[in-house]
Amino acid sequence: MDEPPTTAAAPIGEGGGVAVGAEGFGMEGPRGWVFREVGFHAEPGSLIAIEGPSGSGRTCLLLALTGRMKPSEGHATVGALRLPKQMAAVRRISALAHVPGVTDLDPALTVGEHLRERALLQRRFDGSLRGLLRPRRERVAEAEGRIDAALGAAGLDRASLPKGERTAVRDLERVEALRLSLALALVGRPRLLGVDDTDLKLSEAERAETWALLRSLTEAGTTVVAVCSEAPEGALVVSTAKKNETGTDTGAGTEAEPRTGAETRAGTEDETEPRTGTEAAAEPAAEPETRTEAADPDTEGADPDTGADPDTDTRAESAVDTGAELHTKTASQADRGDDDKEMGDAIAETRLA
Structure with a gap:
């Protein structure tokens, strides 16, 4: 054994x-x-x-x-x-x-x-x-x-x-x-x-x-x-x-x-106070500052695609050029309206004859 x-x-x-x-x-x-x-x-x-x-x-x-x-x-x-x-x-x-x-x-x-x-x-x-x-x-x-x-x-x-x-x-x-x-x-x-x-x-x-x-x-x-x-x-x-x-x-x-x-x-929330998804959805989003600056009454006739600062000379010149362009376009449309009216009168007279 x-x-x-x-x-x-x-x-x-x-x-x-x-x-x-x-x-x-x-x-x-x-x-x-x-x-x-x-x-x-x-x-x-x-x-x-x-x-x-x-x-x-x-x-x-x-x-x-x-x-x-x-x-x-x-x-x-x-x-x-x-x-x-x-x-x-x-x-x-x-x-x-x-x-x-x-x-x-x-x-x-x-x-x-x-x-x-x-x-x-x-x-x-x-x-x-x-x-x-x-x-x-x-x-x-x-x-x-x-x-x-x-x-x-x-x-x-x-x-x-x-x-x-x-x-x-x-x-x-x-x-x-x-x-x-x-x-x-x-x-x-x-x-x-x-x-x-x-x-x-x-x-x-x-x-x-x-x-x-x-x-x-x-x-x-x-x-x-x-x-x-x-x-x-x-x-x-x-x-x-x-x-x-x-x-x-x-x-x-x-x-x-x-x-x-x-x-x-908990310590992070005390310092930075992060918002949860529910709180963020309940609060309205802050409006960007650029939107407030764009609402300048002196630039109402400016091209909406222009993104320059309204206080600069470039923005002012762009606004003047845009205004002139709009004025020319309006005059052209008025002349075209007169021509259309004269043509309509001529056609009416022709039909009456």
């Missing part, structure tokens, strides 16, 4: 959790500061809760602390590693779970397919060359050991699912999908685990269950950074909002609070 792999005892890194800290940590985007002046220090195996409203830079701070996004100012430390200089090294000892757009689960795949795929990727990219040359039986046993340890740490029992490991992701409950995402991240035995949207659309009982699960991971030695709208008791809170409800500083974003899209639009 094969002995179980000795490396599958715990779903954490060889050295356990790491200390995480930041000083003057900030990130600036195209629309301004996403977060700024973040400062804290957490011991290894701590539960760090990034608290704040949606759109306040919580996920960006999570990605920056795990080496996935580059900050603009300040620095952070993950164990003996320093950000942003050693981002690649931080990525090797950290993992992400439940991050939209980054660790999304494929709804068409089953639980077993997700787990086997993750184990293969772990062996291919994180394993040593010597490990790749081991017999297939040993490699399969180690992969199974990693998967079992990760599922146990995440609290996901494959046998309790409707179709076992053949259950599709689309058929999982929200908490089950969260546990699966955690298990996939724990396959690599990270020393730092980042979790996004921890309490999104969960009931009070499900939130308490999720926080208890994350605390169990920290008790096993893994440092956990979790994004939430409301931090639990006992967690180290790092807020991305400038002020809390009582008006005291929270320690993050104390100098420049990140603006949301609605706040940016």
Whole structure:
């Protein structure tokens, strides 16, 4: 009988959790500061809760602390590693779970397919060359050991699912999908685990269950950074909002609070007051100034196609020439009328004769 792999005892890194800290940590985007002046220090195996409203830079701070996004100012430390200089090294000892757009689960795949795929990727990219040359039986046993340890740490029992490991992701409950995402991240035995949207659309009982699960991971030695709208008791809170409800500083974003899209639009309306389509349609359009200038009583006889300034000599000469032309045309029409009258009289006389 094969002995179980000795490396599958715990779903954490060889050295356990790491200390995480930041000083003057900030990130600036195209629309301004996403977060700024973040400062804290957490011991290894701590539960760090990034608290704040949606759109306040919580996920960006999570990605920056795990080496996935580059900050603009300040620095952070993950164990003996320093950000942003050693981002690649931080990525090797950290993992992400439940991050939209980054660790999304494929709804068409089953639980077993997700787990086997993750184990293969772990062996291919994180394993040593010597490990790749081991017999297939040993490699399969180690992969199974990693998967079992990760599922146990995440609290996901494959046998309790409707179709076992053949259950599709689309058929999982929200908490089950969260546990699966955690298990996939724990396959690599990270020393730092980042979790996004921890309490999104969960009931009070499900939130308490999720926080208890994350605390169990920290008790096993893994440092956990979790994004939430409301931090639990006992967690180290790092807020991305400038002020809390009582008006005291929270320690993050104390100098420049990140603006949301609605706040940016509101500030623009105060300065420029743009009109909406309905208001613009209701107000009559302003009459151009050129129309007012054209209504000059001294140029009534001018050619309407002339576009020169009425105060210039060119416009005056054009008006005189146009008036003379009209006078000549009127005289010509009068002479033509007399000729027509004489011709009519001659025809009448001819008929009478």
